[in-house]
Amino acid sequence: MRSNVIRIAIAAFVAVLFALPPLTLAQERGAEPAELFSTVVDGLRSGALDDIVAAFDDTMRKALPAASFEQMHEGLVAQFGALESCAPPSTTRQGAHELLRARCEFENGALDLLVVVGDGRIAGLRFMPPEVAETPPPAPTSDAYVDRDVTVGSGGWALPGTLSMPKGDGPFPSLVLVHGSGPHDRDETIGPNRPFRDLADGLAARGIAVLRYEKRSKAHGEKLAALDALTLDAETVEDAVHAVKLLRATEGIDPARVYVLGHSLGGLAAPRIARAAPEIAGLVIFAGTSRALPQVIAEQLDYLASLEQGAARDRILELKKEASRIESITAETKGLVFGAPASYWLDLAAYDPVETARTLPQRILVLQGERDYQVTLSDYIGWKRGLAEHAGAEFRSYPRLNHLFIDGAGKSVPAEYQKPGHVAVEVITDIAAFVQHDAHARTK
Secondary structure (H helix, E strand, C coil): CCCHHHHHHCCCCCCCCCCCCCCCCCCCCCCCHHHHHHHHHHHHHCHHHHHHHHHEEEEHHHHHHHHHHHHHHHHHHHHCCCCEEECCCCEEEECCCCEEEEECCCCCCCCEEEEEEECCCEEEEEEECCCCCCCCCCCCCCCEEEEEEECCHHHHHEEEEEEEECCCCCEEEEEEEECCCCCCCCCCCCCCCCCHHHHHHHHCCCCEEEECCCCCCHHHHHHHHCCCCHHHHHHHHEEEEEEEEHHHHHCEEEEEEEEEEEECHHHHHHHHHHHHHCCCCCCEECCCCCCHHHHHHHHHHHHHHCCCCHHHHHHHHHHHHHHHHHHHCCCCCCEECEEHHHHHHHHHEEEECCHHCCCCCCEEEHHHHCEEECCHHHHHHHHHHCCCCCCEEEEEEEEEECCCCCCCCCCHHHHHHHCCCCCHHHHHHHHHHCHHHHHHHHHH
């Protein structure tokens, strides 16, 4: 049986495949597209990475030099194991480029390989979650609300979203849902689980409008990766602020009672979102880390290594070595480090979420699953200590819940995310009580 440990580990924090170089225009005539695709597959299987780099166009060589490509490959193998096989690629054309995409099977899971060819050279190379057939979104489980299609933001970064709107005259309090790391959809789908769908369903049925949307890294992944200076703002914060503005301008929404819930990396970002959108009423930090992200990543990898033996354990520890490079990044660091450019890590290093939250006037609710191995009780304690003097801070932890706030027992492991479940009702009840607090106070 294949291990799911490494494959699932990337769901909530930065993955090696977070960003690869953008598609580029080749500059000299070379091999046929199918031949180049085979060069990539054969090189990845045999370890002959120089053959792949030799087929890069000039811009790809600058964006992903041999040393960086080797590090990316090591991280790929650490997470997914050795490449076993790739299906024949499908081919589409985009301007001057041929795009070849195929499902590839690794020891520990599957990824889609995209090879972009221009003028006979490799102009782009990317691994992505496997394409799946589109399925219709789940229908509301309550007739107390309706789902509406909305657009968050505008122009080239516009994002499709869903507003779950309670029926009635309102005005209703509302909540924006902000994703964790990775290219999440609006439901924050992880395996068979849809935690953001659960939150929207449970809260909208309780009279709270909920807005969720496709994350920028999912809807505009290649464009985001092409930014010269990628930061948390570009990945997450800017779109959350747009979502807040959309809710405040929506008929039937109380503009004075718009809240933001940030999950995992979104929880770390939540205080920065509040600083950028001071008009919000409060924050829900939903398993958000209070500590430096490199420290949290290292602890995650140690935990995952403790679940494995032999080669699988060794690969995780190699990935930890790559993650340790984050600490030595400077503005002059070139290429990607643990899947992200230097600008991303330097931005996070200069940001203290707890200190930022301490200065906020808004109410704050911190929620934590005690079985969570990705964002642990150490982070929860960090929030409690840091916000001890904050008059509007509240804290709740749940002994049986994991990182997705789904019930379980015993030691939490990544394979647990592949079991269907739902966000615990007690969590939804606690969030609803927090968001509706102002309305209750007015009626007393």
